[in-house]
Amino acid sequence: MLIILEGARGTGKSSVAYKLRQRLKHSTLINPTGFHEDGEKGLAKISNYYDGIFDLLYKWKAKMNGYTTILDRFFPTEMVFSSLYKEYDFYQKFKSLCKLLPTLDDKIYIFFFxxxxxxxLEERLKRDKIPFAQVEESVEESLKQQDxxxxxxxxxxxxxxxxGEGSVKLIEIDTVHMNQEEVNEFVLRRIKKE
Known part of the structure; x- marks a missing residue:
């Protein structure tokens, strides 16, 4: 099973990812990250990076039957961040990865927080100890990312x-009226319901 958690900062996905890793037997948590490079060099590096992650997940699927991989963000996040903050165009790579996604596992859950x-959102960012003067800027940035x-x-x-081959479920969760444990239980119920 592959579980992908997507969403802007302050939505609760990373906290849920950590709790899922603790609750689900035979699971691992991966947090794919971008690179500082921009332009053609940055695009080549991030494209190779996601090709490598896809190769890794294919190998795990072949050898680790019954294993769960949890991804705290994946290539949709790269599309969001590259469109907002980078000069390179990740869109063609994004489209090709979308088409390959269903082949990564027999059960794929994408939770969009x-x-x-x-x-x-402002309260959550304050809780995350963002310097006071930067909270408003961070809220606006998170909302821009969410859009x-x-x-x-x-x-x-x-x-x-x-x-295609895989069974992909996409579930959106507005976490505004839920605490971390309630979000975690919601995610677990959706996974076990299938």
Whole structure:
């Protein structure tokens, strides 16, 4: 099983990822990350990086039957961040990875975490100990990222082959009225329900 958690900062996904790793037997947690390089060099590096992660997940699928991989962010995050902060165009690579995604596992869950209330987001960012003067800027940045996530999650829906080998489920969670444990239980219920 492959579980992918997506969403902007302050939505609760990383906390849930950690708790899922503790609760699910035979699981591992991976946090894919981007690179500082930009331009053609940055695009080549990030493209090779995701090719490597896909190769790793294919090997695990072949050798580790019954194993669960949890990804705290994946290539949709790269699409969001590259569109907002990079000069290179990740879109073609994003489309090709969308088409390959269903082949990574027989059960794939994508949980898209959102926060619909700006005040709740601000409180969470304060809790995360962002310097006081930067909280408002961070809230605006997180909301901008969230808007971009909506766009590229919709793109993911369009480009993915929903009738392919894998069984992909996409679930959006507005975490605004839920604490971390409630979000975690919601995710676990959705996984066990299938």
């Amino acid at each position: 959102t926060v619909s209330d700006k005040d709740v 971009s996530y909506y766009k590229y999650i919709d793109e993911l829906k369009r480009h993915i082959d929903w009738d």
